Amino acid sequence: MKKILFKNAKIVTDGVTKEGDVYIEGDTIVEISESISAKNADTVVIDLEGNHLLPGVIDDQVHFREPGLTHKATIATESAAAVAGGITTYMEMPNTNPQTTTIEEWESKMAIAARDSHANYSFMFGGSNNNLDEILKIDTSRVPALKIFLGSSTGNMLVDDKEVLREIFSNVKLRIALHCEDEETIKENFKKALAEYGEDIPMDQHPVIRSEEACYLSSSGAVELAKETGARIHVFHLSTGKETALFDNKEAIVDKQITSEVCIHHLWFSDEDYAVKGKFIKWNPAVKKASDREQLWEALLDDRIDVIATDHAPHTLEEKANPYTSCPSGGPLVQHALPAMLQFVHDEKITIEKVVEKMCHNPALLFDIEKRGFIREGYKADLIVVDTNNPWTVTKDNVLAKCGWSPFEGVTFKSRIMQTFVNGELAYKNFKVTETKNAQELSFVR
Template sequence: MKTLLITNARVVNEGRQYDADLYVRNGRIYTIGADLQSRPADQAIDARGHLLLPGMIDDQVHFREPGLTHKAEIATESRAAVAGGITSFLEMPNTQPPTLSLEALEAKYQRAAQVSPANFGFYLGASNDNLDAIRRLPVGAACGVKVFMGASTGNMLVDDPKVLASIFAEAPVLIATHCEDTPLIRANEQAYREQYGETVPMEMHPLIRSEEACWRSSSLAVELARQHNTRLHVLHLTTARELGLFEPGSHRDKRITVEACVHHLYFDAHDYAEKGSLIKCNPAIKQPEDRAALLAAVTEGRIDVIATDHAPHLLSEKDAPYFAAPAGLPLVQHALPSLFEHVRVGALTLETLVEKTSHAVADCFNIQGRGYIREGYWADLVLIDPNSPHAINRAEVLSKCGWSPFEGRTFSARVLATLVNGDLIWQNGALNPQATAGMRLEFGATR
């Protein structure tokens, strides 16, 4: 029976901070209390002076497997994730081929079970012609159905109104949506192409992927969800205007929830001058006032979840003119440290950070036994030193693409250790070379 003892931790969990020891047995938190130092354990960690949080559950990542493994793989990206304190991830279906069938979905689970040190779940994708697969999806087989209501790759843009309505009415699990209006985006692209040719400045990206394009799509998603009483989760909100579609308050009381992403909370349109295509993503990083509104909405409870939308591309792919440079950036390894910068300046509390990155994600997707520091729950934990300033540099990046949009920035917090199912996967800047502790996440009903 494998055991681990954590002593002298400053625990941040369920809206409060307190000092405690934790005793882990067979991968689960067995006891939380004081003065557990005398308990025998196979491993011991003295957490004095450090914060102990439930591991981040990232509800939106693109790990590129199958089909795009020249830029990322489940193995490489999940290792970058645990280095960043992410203990579980929910992965998107826009791979090659896309995850549009139950068979393709199961193949991803089998692959992750072989190579991922983090726990894993996968979305089934929606298209104009796979409604039967969505209807047949068993509860628990996927974390949700991903609907691209805006531009996407391959056969994953759902633009048939009848199919869209049927998905909202009949999907047996949570629906997660990417919301941008494709016709408006295409019209904007054409207008800027006429002005600049193929060398459109990157600063135009938030005007092409505009506030209006986001609003048209997200308001339609909310309208459909209300019409069909759908359990809807809107991904990566970017504008102050869209916040009016969502209610403040506890996520536990909502049928419609919404996510913000770390890069939309950290960067704004001023950063295109320095970062250019490195921060090109869909939906676009927008104006400073949008960023400020998103941060305020996190505190208000209008935004329920914080995620990454980790979407790596090679630097050689990013180093291209506007229309050729792909959208997306690698984020999992530095997501939590970037969020601690908001804590450092008083824009977020530690309790809110934990709520949005762990508790709310587990609740929204009804993930069993995770997302909280509770006796009987799986020991998915992250130990943070909040006072360890360090500059982000390319040499430390574990994502296969080999770069980070945060390079050159200094973060005050550092991930010291990450435990997944009670196994010490990351400690003091190094991965456990034997780390394959990840488990398939268990999902209860959300619809």
């Protein structure tokens, strides 16, 4: 059993940063103390020299494109990019090909991850207009959540039958993760844009087409239905300030019936960036106004928004080069999400403890993940070593996502992920992903 002793660390967990040592055996954190001596001669001692030691990030929303869309990405390539970004655990979405709407397809994806994944893995089950029988077969100790698209996006898994949606909300006890955009509003806005611009709609029209109204109509309806039926819902990727009023901070996250998430791109970019970034910041829901971004920040900091995620959704450069009507929405983010949030720490927009709460602790608590998301004795040794004063610049050459590009190209981050450990094994060090794959399937305590 491998034994590792981290010395002289700034340990960030449970809302505080404290100096000390962490000792692990195998895949488990065994001891945390101000000072620990090597237990025996075969203990590997790693002197962190005052660098930060964080729990591995848990990303509750990624699209790794396998099976069926492997020209864009694979579980192997994107999980490698994830560990390079300090993400040790992910929850992957069901809009692959075939869609993950049957137990058989869900098991097939689990088998691929067991063979190929660099990071701990789980897969959300997809809801559709006609698969309630399959949904009710879910093993809730192995599935993080049910995913429902209330607005169409890549994969066309739209659930638009209101009676089916009510039945799902009324019968499913698992947390339900939602993509909220009103389809009819989007269609009407798109029709107007097409009439005005033709096929080559300017990218800055994306937040006009996929508008604030489209988001709010859908998310407010979902929140109302959840309150009526008692469903536990998690609203993905909030993009508007108006939506933040739907959520409260009166309860601890473990007691919240209705929770929400914001993604890196909605905290970093605004509609002012379309002029330069264009198609590379085309996401669903759309990046909106700077005023929306500020209201999202306010809600994140006062705990109306519970989780920070990536919605990592890569497409090839060739696909992104298409005109608006055929340019897919989404982009790669797992490698740069934590460095981006640590940039905000440098800017004193947020504390490092709050980043860890939103990216590590809260996803673990919200989805009932067993023994991950914290640096605690008895927990899994998913750990990242971060040097917060070691600048580096994002270039095409150091992007690990299979698509080969990033919306952050040219950005210099002040913080660098030095090492990532997955279940006690080194998975990444200094821009190199190791060949060792020590990922584990997530388990959920429910």
